[in-house]
Amino acid sequence: MSGTSLDGVDAVLADFADGKTAILAALHVPFDADLREELAALTHPGADEIDRAGALGNRLAAVYADAVSRALGQAGTSATAVRAIGCHGQTVRHRPERGYTLQIGNAALLAELTGIAVVADFRSRDIAAGGQGAPLVxxxxxxxxxxxxxxxxxxxxxxxxxxxxxxxxxxxxxxxxxxxxxxxxxxxxxxxxxxxxxxxxxxxxxxxxxxxxxxxxxxxxxxxxxxxxxxxxxxxxxxxxxxxxxxxxxxxxxxxxxxxxxxxxxxxxxxxxxxxxxxxxxxxxxxxxxxxxxxxxxxxxxxxxxxxxxxxxxQLVEATAFAWLAQQALEGRAGNLPSVTGAKGPRNLGAIYQR
Ligand SMILES: Nc1ncnc2c1ncn2[C@@H]1O[C@H](COP(=O)(O)OP(=O)(O)O)[C@@H](O)[C@H]1O
Ligand SMILES: [Mg+2]
The missing domain is CATH 3.30.420.40 (ATPase, nucleotide binding domain)
Structure with a gap:
């Protein structure tokens, strides 16, 4: 999870078996000042946005992959034991009133770097169904x-x-x-x-x-x-x-x-x-x-x-929420609450990048 604060990445390794939530590892990887500044700049309209977003998405994927690798190390778990990464991505534009929201982070690259399936882009489907795409927690x-x-x-x-x-x-x-x-x-x-x-x-x-x-x-x-x-x-x-x-x-x-x-x-x-x-x-x-x-x-x-x-x-609630939303996605269950987002109905959220 990396949120609007642009402070960095919160990573958790979570196990949701038996309706419980067990946290097996947790850590925070701060963004360096340069990355934070470039991301902040991209949240407002400016020149050359597509190339900047592409390059920053790749940098984010590397930071996310590093956080995942550290979490696995902390728990002594291998990548093959992890079902999926729920990756919110970094919001650079949120305009539900215009029908879109954009989180960058190159989920495909994250799947390549980690060898783990990635669920990303949780918000777009809710917006497509007439919702705000937020909040999803x-x-x-x-x-x-x-x-x-x-x-x-x-x-x-x-x-x-x-x-x-x-x-x-x-x-x-x-x-x-x-x-x-x-x-x-x-x-x-x-x-x-x-x-x-x-x-x-x-x-x-x-x-x-x-x-x-x-x-x-x-x-x-x-x-x-x-x-x-x-x-x-x-x-x-x-x-x-x-x-x-x-x-x-x-x-x-x-x-x-x-x-x-x-x-x-x-x-x-x-x-x-x-x-x-x-x-x-x-x-x-x-x-x-x-x-x-x-x-x-x-x-x-x-x-x-x-x-x-x-x-x-x-500090772990939001990251854990997106791990759980990734599980919801893989199980074919809904992730949004229409009473919250205003979407026409419950929707299975996220795009899946297989292992
Ligand atoms: N010791 C602290 N004192 C005051 N504010 C703090 C402290 N630690 C964290 N924060 C605040 O929390 C923010 C990060 O919170 P976080 O839940 O990660 O937000 P987001 O989801 O937007 O990234 C920081 O940007 C900072 O404003
Ligand atoms: Mg944060």
Missing amino acids: PAFHVRAFSAPDEVRAVLNLGGIANVTILRREGPPLGFDTGPGNCLMDLWAARHLGLPCDHGGAWARGGTANADLLERMLAEQYFNASPPKSTGRELFGPDWLERHLHPGLDPRDVQATLLELTAASAARAILEHADATQRVIACGGGTQNLALMQRLSQRLAPRPVEPSDRHGLPA
Whole structure:
């Protein structure tokens, strides 16, 4: 899994036998700064995109193959023992409203490099069926985090944040709530020269600007009804620039961006599922302790807990979800939830590159 944060690759070796989820190996391979920069550039229109995407797809396949090889080494497993790699790929454009989404990563090359079958391009089929193609993790959240006696929200704090509402009755709800870490990462890179604001410490030293927050929250996306999904196309540098005004202290801007993530996610949960009793958080944003604290305050008295307390480490949930979606693909089962994506019906997701 490599998500919108462009932080790198999360790899898990998972065994789903007997309806359980066993993690046999797990690791993170960070992208080097150059790869991250080129991928970030490709998420916005520019010159020579086809050749750049081709070359970057090949580079990604090599990074993915390295992650797979390390995971196999960690578990002492051979490639032949692995049924398939679920490879999300790197999203460089997500435009469901225009009928397409594009994840690069050269799955064919990954199959050649590893000698393992690869399932890729999970999102296109859902979009072709009239859906958003996102979020796709909710079906796995249902499997991993449902409790019959409790209404739960699963909040994935990636570059973009998405929520799954596990209700007592009726199909799950789910949608992207807006920015997760992406705007905070962008601002930390610009002012601290760091890939992220570690623990949210820098934001904690500032004060959220009420006027700036209010103007950001007026963004139409936050008030749109689901099904909905978003990406760096919207919540990128231009969006941020449009809202800033001169004279703001960079620390206060960071505190405001943190508040924006907390406010948009908490409002989404309260507005669509006020009955939520517990919030299970996953993704890299759970490492941002200041963000977790603000989410807890905004969602009180509901506990906001990292998924580690529910059997799956927060940083591994999304990668594990795509391993499971690969299994769904190979078994001929559906991967999407029409109640979430808005697709016409359940669909078998992904393109399969045989071993
Ligand atoms: N120690 C930390 N402090 C603050 N933020 C962190 C920390 N560790 C990870 N993150 C955030 O999590 C992001 C990665 O989360 P991830 O779930 O992988 O998102 P994505 O799926 O978009 O790649 C990083 O870009 C960073 O913003
Ligand atoms: Mg990531």
